[in-house]
Amino acid sequence: MAALKPTLVRGGLESLYFTGAHHLLKPLVGGVGAILTLHHVRPGRPGRFQPNRLLEVTPRFFTRVVEDLRRSGVDLVSLDEMHRRLTEGDFARRFVCLTFDDGYRDTLQIAYPIMKAEGAPFAVYVATSFPDRLGELWWLALEAVIARNKRIGLAIDGRNQTFDCATVGEKRALYEELYWWLRARPAEPEMRQVVRDLAACYGVDIAAFCKDLCMDWEELAQLAADPLVTIGAHTVNHPMLAKLPDKAARSEMDLSRSIIEAGLAVRPAHLSFPIGDRTSAGPREFAVAAELGFKTAVTTRPGVLFPQHRNQLTRLPRISLNGEYQRLRYVRVLLSGSATAMWNGFRRLEAA
Ligand SMILES: [Zn+2]
Numbered sequence: 001m002a003a004l005k006p007t008l009v010r011g012g013l014e015s016l017y018f019t020g021a022h023h024l025l026k027p028l029v030g031g032v033g034a035i036l037t038l039h040h041v042r043p044g045r046p047g048r049f050q051p052n053r054l055l056e057v058t059p060r061f062f063t064r065v066v067e068d069l070r071r072s073g074v075d076l077v078s079l080d081e082m083h084r085r086l087t088e089g090d091f092a093r094r095f096v097c098l099t100f101d102d103g104y105r106d107t108l109q110i111a112y113p114i115m116k117a118e119g120a121p122f123a124v125y126v127a128t129s130f131p132d133r134l135g136e137l138w139w140l141a142l143e144a145v146i147a148r149n150k151r152i153g154l155a156i157d158g159r160n161q162t163f164d165c166a167t168v169g170e171k172r173a174l175y176e177e178l179y180w181w182l183r184a185r186p187a188e189p190e191m192r193q194v195v196r197d198l199a200a201c202y203g204v205d206i207a208a209f210c211k212d213l214c215m216d217w218e219e220l221a222q223l224a225a226d227p228l229v230t231i232g233a234h235t236v237n238h239p240m241l242a243k244l245p246d247k248a249a250r251s252e253m254d255l256s257r258s259i260i261e262a263g264l265a266v267r268p269a270h271l272s273f274p275i276g277d278r279t280s281a282g283p284r285e286f287a288v289a290a291e292l293g294f295k296t297a298v299t300t301r302p303g304v305l306f307p308q309h310r311n312q313l314t315r316l317p318r319i320s321l322n323g324e325y326q327r328l329r330y331v332r333v334l335l336s337g338s339a340t341a342m343w344n345g346f347r348r349l350e351a352a
Contacts, residue, residue, distance in 0.1 A: 030337040031304035033074070033082065033095035035318040038062070040104050041111040048168045051143055051175040053323045059110050061326040066118055068328055069096055074335075078121040079230050079270045083295045086310045096335070098122040099298065099318065101234060101272055103130050103215050108223055115228065124223060125234035125272035125298075128259040130214035135238060137209040138195040142178060144204045146171050154198060156181070183279065188239045217263045224264040232270040233257045233294070240280035241273060250288050257292070269295045271314070276300030281315075289314040303344055304337040 040056035057065075069076060075095040077085070082097050084090065098115070100107045103126040115122050129135035145152060150166040152174075165174045185191040199206045215223075223229045235241065235252040236259065244252065253271060261267040271289050273281035276299040289297040296313045303317030319334045333339050 031306045032091040034304040035097045037318040037320040038100045040106050042106040049171045056323045057321050063114050076120040079123050100124045105215050108219050121228045123230040123232050125232040127234040127238040128256045129237050130210050131217045133210050135210045136206050140209045141195050141199045141204050141206045145198050145202045146175050188243045233268040234272045238274040240275050241285045242280050242282045271297040286315040302340040
């Protein structure tokens with residue numbers, strides 16, 4: 001979804017809503033339930049250069065979404081309950097799972113009290129290098145480098161290049177260009193090294209993002225102690241798994257589960273693939289997650305759940321609550337399955 005132009009997406013969501021097409025399509029494409037993806041829930045911040053704003057929604061919007069789901073009569077369920085319904089074919093009522101990726105502190109401080117007040121279960125997928133304070137939130141380091149400088153230099157394909165980024169427009173364009181160039185690097189270590197070098201060169205402390213934004217083990221333990229909360233695995237280092245060699249990919253998934261078990265005394269039964277698009281998780285990752293015994297694994301590929309997903313439990317689609325589209329009507333259209341059905345060419349399951 002990140003690759004679709006925001007104006008196109010917004011236009012599509014609006015037209016589905018205002019034409020009422022999402023109601024007409026619902027019996028065909030609505031499926032039996034859905035999994036929502038969230039990252040940050042926190043108040044909006046000033047500043048026009050916020051390339052990662054899609055990863056955050058405001059507490060007010062989040063509260064309205066949860067209330068709207070409650071009012072619409074869907075069941076808010078845990079991942080275990082979703083797994084039970086899918087495997088037993090219990091589709092008497094539509095259900096939604098709320099999931100939070102990465103383990104940000106605002107999940108504990110802001111989202112948790114809202115969910116607690118509603119008595120609603122949710123899951124947090126933790127990349128264990130984040131509470132261990134060794135993680136690299138490289139997309140934020142890139143943002144900071146561009147935000148704090150008027151011009152930056154970078155060797156691309158062996159050639160030194162300079163980029164102007166004095167204005168907000170230039171910063172946005174440069175972030176977009178460099179972000180997707182980095183994402184296209186064939187190997188994860190190369191990508192990380194480029195960002196590390198950039199950060200070092202421009203005085204950005206990559207490690208600080210973890211400390212400032214992510215829960216530590218004590219904070220995670222507070223969440224883990226509540227039966228409403230499922231702690232899931234999200235690898236150790238948050239890599240694009242599909243770009244790693246076999247052994248490394250497997251160990252990222254397996255080790256993160258053991259580290260969480262050691263830290264929180266709960267063994268995660270559910271996994272979220274970092275980044276989670278086609279370039280990050282593919283057939284090999286789906287197979288390994290199943291072999292390792294995860295009950296479910298989720299991607300970020302957009303879609304609602306159908307009964308047939310019982311045969312694809314380690315490649316479940318999700319619907320992102322995107323900070324660029326904080327309108328209840330967009331969420332309603334997305335949960336109706338009509339928008340994602342169009343994006344997926346009306347296929348219920350992904351082609352292998
Ligand atoms: Zn993540």
